Structures are given as C-alpha cells and as structure tokens.
Amino acid sequence: MPPLASFFLRRLASALPVLGVVLIGGFLLLEAASGDAVDSYVARSGALDAEQMAQLRTEWGLDQGPLYRFKAYASALVQGDLGWSTAFERPVGTVILERLPVTLLLMGCATALAFFLGSLLGVIAGARPGSIGDRVLSIGSLALYAIPGFWLGLVLIVIFAVDLRWLPIGGIETIASGKSGLARLGDIAVHLVLPVASLAMVYLALYLRLMRDRMSEIWRDPFVKALEARGIARRRIVWHHVARNAVLPVVTMLGLQAAAMLGGSVVVESVFAIPGFGRLAAEAVARRDTPLLLGVILCSAITVIIANLLVDLAYGKLDPRVRAGR
Amino acid sequence: MILWRQLNPEGRAGAVLLATLALMALLAPLIAPGDPLALAGEPMLRPFASASHPLGTDRLGRDVLSGLLYGTRTTLLVAFFSAAVSLSVGSAVGTLAGFLGGIADTVLMRITEAFQTVPGFLLALAAISVTGPSIPTMIFAISLGTWTQAARVTRAEVLSLRERDFVAAARTLGMRPLEIAFREILPNAFGPTASLAAISVAAAILIEAALSFLGFGDPNRVTWGSMIAEGRTVLRAAPYLSIVPGLALVVTVLSVHLLGRGLSKTERLQP
Numbered sequence: 001m002p003p004l005a006s007f008f009l010r011r012l013a014s015a016l017p018v019l020g021v022v023l024i025g026g027f028l029l030l031e032a033a034s035g036d037a038v039d040s041y042v043a044r045s046g047a048l049d050a051e052q053m054a055q056l057r058t059e060w061g062l063d064q065g066p067l068y069r070f071k072a073y074a075s076a077l078v079q080g081d082l083g084w085s086t087a088f089e090r091p092v093g094t095v096i097l098e099r100l101p102v103t104l105l106l107m108g109c110a111t112a113l114a115f116f117l118g119s120l121l122g123v124i125a126g127a128r129p130g131s132i133g134d135r136v137l138s139i140g141s142l143a144l145y146a147i148p149g150f151w152l153g154l155v156l157i158v159i160f161a162v163d164l165r166w167l168p169i170g171g172i173e174t175i176a177s178g179k180s181g182l183a184r185l186g187d188i189a190v191h192l193v194l195p196v197a198s199l200a201m202v203y204l205a206l207y208l209r210l211m212r213d214r215m216s217e218i219w220r221d222p223f224v225k226a227l228e229a230r231g232i233a234r235r236r237i238v239w240h241h242v243a244r245n246a247v248l249p250v251v252t253m254l255g256l257q258a259a260a261m262l263g264g265s266v267v268v269e270s271v272f273a274i275p276g277f278g279r280l281a282a283e284a285v286a287r288r289d290t291p292l293l294l295g296v297i298l299c300s301a302i303t304v305i306i307a308n309l310l311v312d313l314a315y316g317k318l319d320p321r322v323r324a325g326r
Numbered sequence: 327m328i329l330w331r332q333l334n335p336e337g338r339a340g341a342v343l344l345a346t347l348a349l350m351a352l353l354a355p356l357i358a359p360g361d362p363l364a365l366a367g368e369p370m371l372r373p374f375a376s377a378s379h380p381l382g383t384d385r386l387g388r389d390v391l392s393g394l395l396y397g398t399r400t401t402l403l404v405a406f407f408s409a410a411v412s413l414s415v416g417s418a419v420g421t422l423a424g425f426l427g428g429i430a431d432t433v434l435m436r437i438t439e440a441f442q443t444v445p446g447f448l449l450a451l452a453a454i455s456v457t458g459p460s461i462p463t464m465i466f467a468i469s470l471g472t473w474t475q476a477a478r479v480t481r482a483e484v485l486s487l488r489e490r491d492f493v494a495a496a497r498t499l500g501m502r503p504l505e506i507a508f509r510e511i512l513p514n515a516f517g518p519t520a521s522l523a524a525i526s527v528a529a530a531i532l533i534e535a536a537l538s539f540l541g542f543g544d545p546n547r548v549t550w551g552s553m554i555a556e557g558r559t560v561l562r563a564a565p566y567l568s569i570v571p572g573l574a575l576v577v578t579v580l581s582v583h584l585l586g587r588g589l590s591k592t593e594r595l596q597p
Contacts, residue, residue, distance in 0.1 A: 021440035026452070033456040142587075146579035148532050150539055151554060151572035158565040263447030263471075267536045271558075281448055282540055285455040293452055301443040 011312075015305045019298070026297045027073065030290045031066050038062060073294075082298070083291035087283065092295035096277065100299070102172055103265050103277035109196045110261065111254065114203035119243075119250055121204075122211025126246065127238045129216035137208065144205035150267040153198035157271075160194060167193055170273035195272045199264055203257055207250050214246035248319055255311030259304045337588010343581030351398040362392040362548040370564055384553075384567055385560050394574055397550040401531055401578060404461060408468040408530035409523055415469060416476025417512060417519050423477070424484030424515075425507040435481070438474050446471020450533055451542065459544045468533050472526055476519050483515035524586020528579045535575055550575050 038056050042048050048056070056062075062069070073083065082092035125137040161169040168174070173187045218224065219242060227237050265278035273279075277296070284292040333341065350357070359378060369387040371379050381390040423434040441449070446468075453467035487493065488511065496506045537543055538551025550571040557567025 017436050018440045018443055021437055022444055025437075025440060026444075029452055029456055142583060143576070143580060146528070146576050146583060148535055148572065148575055148579075150536055151568070151575065154554065154558060154561065154565075154568050155572070158561060158569070162562050162565070259443065259445045260447075263445030266445075266447055266451065267539060270540060281451060285451050285542065288455065293455065297444055297448060297452060300445055300448055301440070304443050304445070 008309075011309055018305070019301060022298060022301045023074065023077070024070075026294050027070055030294055033288075033290060077298075082295040085284075085289055085292040085295075087287040087289035087292060092292050095280065095292065096295055096299050099275060099277045099280045100303075102274060103262075103269070104303075106192065106195055106199065106265055106269070106274065106276060107258075107261050109192060110200035110203070113196060114200040114207055115250070115254060117200075118204040118207030119211045119247060122208040122246075122250075123215070123238065123243045125208065126212040126215025126219075126242070129212070129219065134212065138212065141205040141208045141212075144201050145209070147201060149198045149202060149264050150271050152201055153194065153268055153271040156194045156198060167191075170271075172274050172276075195268050195274060198271070199261065199268045202264070203261065206257070207253065210250050210253055211243075211246050214249055215242050218242045218245050248315070251311060251315055251318060255308040258307035258311075259300075262300050262303060333588045334591055336584050337591070340581045340584030340586070340588055343577065344585055347398055347578055347581070348402060350395055351402050354392075354395040354399055358392040358395040359389050360392050362388060362396040363546075364388065370560070372564075373566060373570070381570060382566070384556055385564075390553075390567065390570060393548045393553050394550070394571060396548045397553060397571060397574065398578075400461070400544075400547050400549045401534065401575075404464050404468065404534045405527045405530040405582075407465045408472065408534070409526035411465060411469040412473040412526055412530075413476045413519060413523060416473035417480040417516060418508075419473070420477040420480025420482075420519075421484050421507050421512045421515065424481040425488060425503070425511060431481075434477075438477050441471070442474045444471075446529075447533055447536065450537060451540075454537060454542045459542055461544060461547070464534060464537065464543070467537070468530050471533070472529055476522055476526070479522060480512075480515050480519050483518050484511055487511050487514055521586075521590050524582050524589070528582045528586075531575065531579050531582070 038053050042053065076083065080093065082096070084090075085092045085095050088095050121137055121141075125134040128134060157169055160167045168191050170191075172191050173179075173184065174191075177184075177187060179187050224237065224242065227241055228234075262278070265276065266281050267278070268274075269276045269279040270282055277299070281293070281296045281300075283289075284296055330338070330341070359380075365387045367376070367379055367383050367387050367389070369383055369385055371383040371387075373382040373390070374380065375382065379389050379391070381394065383389055384393070419434055419438065423431045423438075449471040450467040453470050454463060457463035457466065484507075493506060493510060496510045501510070534543075534549065535551035535554075538549040539555045541552075541555060543549050543552050553571040554568045557564065557569075557571070561568060
C-alpha cells in the first residue's frame with residue numbers, strides 16, 4: 001500500500017473511536033437537559049394541548065427510552081443524516097453546511113496571519129535574544145496574549161469602524177450589494193479584516209513566544225557554533241538553521257490550537273455579526289435546539305481532526321525525520 | 327517570604343497585581359460605592375464627572391466602579407475553582423491511566439482525546455445550556471473543557487515514575503495499588519502539572535468572560551463579561567462602558583501570566 005494511503009487509513013482508524021466517544025458523550029450531556037424538543041417547540045410556536053404534545057412526542061420518538069433514541073440517531077448519522085433542527089425548521093446538516101465555509105475562511109485567514117506574522121516577529125526577537133528588540137516584542141506579546149479576542153474586536157470596531165469609518169462594523173459582505181466576481185471578493189475581504197485580526201492576535205502572540213523561546217535555546221546548540229566557525233553569514237544562520245529548526249514546534253502548536261480557535265470563533269462571530277458556524281453554536285444554545293447543538297459538536301470534532309491531519313502532512317514536508325519514520 | 331525573594335521582577339509584579347485584585351474582591355462590599363445591580367443615579371454618566379460615581383454609570387444608571395469591584399469577585403472565584411477542579415480531575419485521570427496501563431489507559435486516553443477534539447468553549451456552552459447559569463455550573467462547564475492538558479502531563483510523568491524503586495518498595499510494603507497510585511506516585515508527579523496552574527487560571531478567566539459576554543452567565547451577578555456586553559449596546563455613544571471592564575480583564579490575565587512565568591523560573595518549585 002502506498003505510504004500516504006496507509007497513513008490516512010491509520011488516522012481514520014484512530015479518529016473513529018474518538019468520534020464515537022464524542023457522540024456518546026454529547027448525547028448523554030444533552031439527554032440531561034430538562035425539557036425536550038417538544039417543550040422548546042411549544043415555547044416558541046405557541047400553545048398545543050396535552051394530546052397534541054403527546055402525539056408530537058410519539059412522532060419524534062421522544063416517548064421511547066434514551067437507548068432507542070440513541071440507536072435511531074446513530075443509525076441516521078451513519079447515513080449522513082444529522083437530524084432536524086427545531087429552531088431553523090430545516091435539516092441540521094443543511095444548516096451547518098451553509099454556515100461552515102464562512103468560519104473556515106475566517107479561521108484559515110486568522111491561522112495564516114498568526115502563523116506568518118507571529119513566526120516572523122519571533123525570528124526578529126529570537127535572532128538576538130536579550131536585545132532591545134527582543135525585550136519589546138516579548139513584553140508586547142505577553143500583553144497581547146492576555147487580551148480576550150471578543151473585547152479586542154469591540155475596541156477595533158470603536159477605532160476603525162465607528163471613529164475612522166475605514167472598515168465595516170460587521171457582517172461578512174454588504175447586503176444586497178449586487179456585487180459579483182472580484183468586487184464581491186474584495187467586499188468580503190474588507191469585512192474580514194477586523195474579525196480576522198481579533199481572532200488571530202492571541203495566537204500571533206503565542207507563536208511569537210514559541211518561536212523566540214525555541215530559537216534562544218537553539219543558539220546554545222553546538223551546531224550553531226560550528227556554523228559560525230565555518231564563517232557562514234549570520235543572516236543565513238538565523239534563517240536557514242536556527243529559525244528552520246524552531247518552526248517545527250510552532251507547526252505542532254498550529255494543530256493543537258485548531259480546537260481553541262474554533263471555540264474563539266463563537267464569540268468573534270457574535271461580535272461581528274458574521275453568520276458562521278461559531279455563531280450557530282451560540283444560537284443553538286440560546287434557542288435550546290438540542291439536535292443542532294449535537295450536530296455542531298460532532299462537526300467541530302471532525303473539523304479539528306481534519307485540521308490536525310493537515311498539520312501532520314505539513315509536518316512531514318518540513319521534517320525529513322518524520323517522513324522517514326512514516 | 328523566601329519565595330518572594332526568589333521571584334524575578336516579572337513574578338513580583340504579577341504577585342502584587344493579583345494580591346491587589348484579591349483584596350478588591352474581598353473588600354468589594356466595603357469600598358464599592360453601592361450595590362452593582364441597583365439603579366444608582368443618572369444613566370450614562372461619563373467617568374470622572376461625578377464624585378459619587380467615579381467611573382460613571384451605565385445605560386441603566388448602574389455604578390460602573392461597583393460593577394468592576396464586584397466583578398472581580400466572580401472572575402477570581404470562578405477562575406480559581408475551575409483551575410482547581412480541572413487540575414485535580416486531570417491529574418487523577420492521568421494517574422489512573424498511567425498507573426493502570428493496558429485497557430484502562432487506552433480507554434481513558436481515548437476519552438481525553440475526545441474531549442480535546444471538541445473545542446473547550448463549545449463544551450462549556452453545551453454544559454451551561456443543560457445545567458443553567460450559576461457559579462457552580464460555570465465552574466463545572468469550564469473545567470469540562472480544560473482538564474485534558476493536566477491529564478496528559480500527569481500521565482506522562484506517572485509513566486516515568488512507575489518503574490522507580492520507591493514504587494517497588496511501596497509494593498513490597500504491601501500497599502494496595504490505588505494507594506500507591508494516589509499516595510506515592512501522584513504527589514511526585516504533581517510538579518509539572520502544577521506549572522499548568524497559571525495557564526488554567528488564565529484560560530478559565532477568558533472562558534468565563536466570553537460565556538458571560540454571550541449572555542450565558544448568572545443574571546444575578548455582575549461579571550466583567552456581562553458589563554462588556556451591556557456596554558456594547560451603546561458602543562457608539564459610550565465606548566468606555568465596554569473598554570473599562572475589558573481592561574480589568576487584560577490586567578488580571580496578564581498578572582496571572584506574569585506570576586506563572588515568575589514561578590516557573592524559580593528553582594525551588596522545580597522538582
């Protein structure tokens with residue numbers, strides 16, 4: 001079997017039990033909620049009498065035991081059916097698929113910004129540990145690391161959208177602008193600037209610190225002395241040897257932070273009124289839509305697993321030892 | 327006091343800031359101008375405009391300084407207990423997994439992995455939706471998403487301790503396996519886990535703030551997150567209503583990080 005295919009198969013084999021645990025755990029957690037889908041339906045759409053409620057419970061399978069419902073849910077899930085959203089009156093899968101691309105775009109841009117700018121600044125700080133530039137960047141990153149993304153979003157809105165009026169206050173694109181093609185892409189990009197910045201800053205600080213700390217360790221490594229002795233230019237040592245070795249832990253962290261970033265998008269999307277997956281999670285909770293919430297939990301687990309898979313593939317490209325070990 | 331002398335300036339700054347915040351939380355009823363939820367005066371008073379409301383009032387005329395002081399209580403209480411719960415649960419799970427090995431280890435680690443795969447914030451959100459908002463449920467919800475790191479770190483440490491001589495000695499003394507795990511191994515494995523404390527506290531503060539900001543906090547308590555959300559409705563006219571409690575959050579999280587970094591550089595705490 002080609003190595004890549006066996007790699008994917010092995011990852012799939014280890015992902016399935018994890019997804020199983022997520023499914024059972026999520027089901028049990030939401031089973032503990034007081035009130036069922038019929039109660040929340042009645043609360044929203046007005047009065048039904050007791051007989052109608054009982055009828056609806058039979059129709060939705062709620063009069064059966066939890067084990068029966070779990071089996072029904074799991075067997076529908078295997079066929080790709082995530083159930084029916086009571087809040088949106090549409091299939092859960094459809095609602096989630098509608099919302100997911102925006103969030104993936106937001107997360108992708110934020111990850112790219114945090115990774116490139118964070119590791120670039122990390123290289124600047126780590127090129128000369130202890131220098132003034134290093135100290136300024138280290139203190140700055142510590143402060144940045146303490147800022148909650150949603151609050152940063154509000155501050156950015158006050159500055160760039162309310163006072164300066166440079167950027168839109170929220171949304172993902174101008175509503176009914178009639179734009180298409182490149183103009184629409186530009187419109188979306190302008191709307192993404194502030195949310196991406198609010199989501200990315202914490203991770204930017206994290207990657208900066210990681211890169212800088214790792215680089216200052218590598219400087220003490222004898223191989224750097226050997227390079228210096230061979231008269232290799234400092235700039236080349238910094239970029240080709242020290243930074244290149246230091247970037248590996250940052251890439252590992254990229255995968256570990258995928259789940260945290262997805263969680264962060266819940267609040268950032270709420271601040272900027274972006275109709276994405278994160279805001280869907282908050283809406284599912286606020287509107288007591290249990291099937292939707294379970295679907296959101298499952299899909300976020302799948303997203304995180306795929307993100308980690310991509311990071312591992314990138315890692316293999318960067319580190320020859322991993323490639324050989326596979 | 328020996329600890330204080332060993333702390334670097336960073337750690338000292340963090341310790342002083344945190345002690346001040348803890349004092350603010352404890353003395354809130356004495357130093358606050360009034361009940362943070364009561365309508366205290368004219369709405370939307372600017373900061374420094376009135377002596378009786380030094381930081382002004384919000385949209386409904388509630389005193390901002392009182393809110394800030396009482397908010398410290400909620401923040402520190404939830405953060406401290408969430409970190410304590412997540413570190414205890416995590417180290418217990420990690421000890422069991424590492425010590426028992428075999429199927430128990432596989433099962434516990436698969437569960438840990440599953441918890442790590444779902445965003446912690448989403449778990450907290452789901453838990454709050456089930457239990458309803460209050461301080462204990464908030465602590466439970468936050469710990470649900472944060473215990474996994476402690477479990478992994480403890481397990482790794484326990485695996486390296488398991489084969490040591492003192493464990494063999496405890497076995498020959500006739501101690502029961504669980505007794506060995508929790509009375510002999512866990513205390514020795516706790517060092518690296520304790521160094522996660524600062525990160526756990528900081529994470530708990532941010533999750534609590536975000537949950538309250540989204541309106542899933544206890545409606546009968548003032549929190550910085552809910553103050554930010556409340557100020558957001560008048561963001562154009564009075565941005566400071568959101569900015570001030572946010573600054574309090576930044577200062578608190580920053581001081582936790584500073585103290586944590588200071589402690590991790592103190593040789594004494596390194597096992």
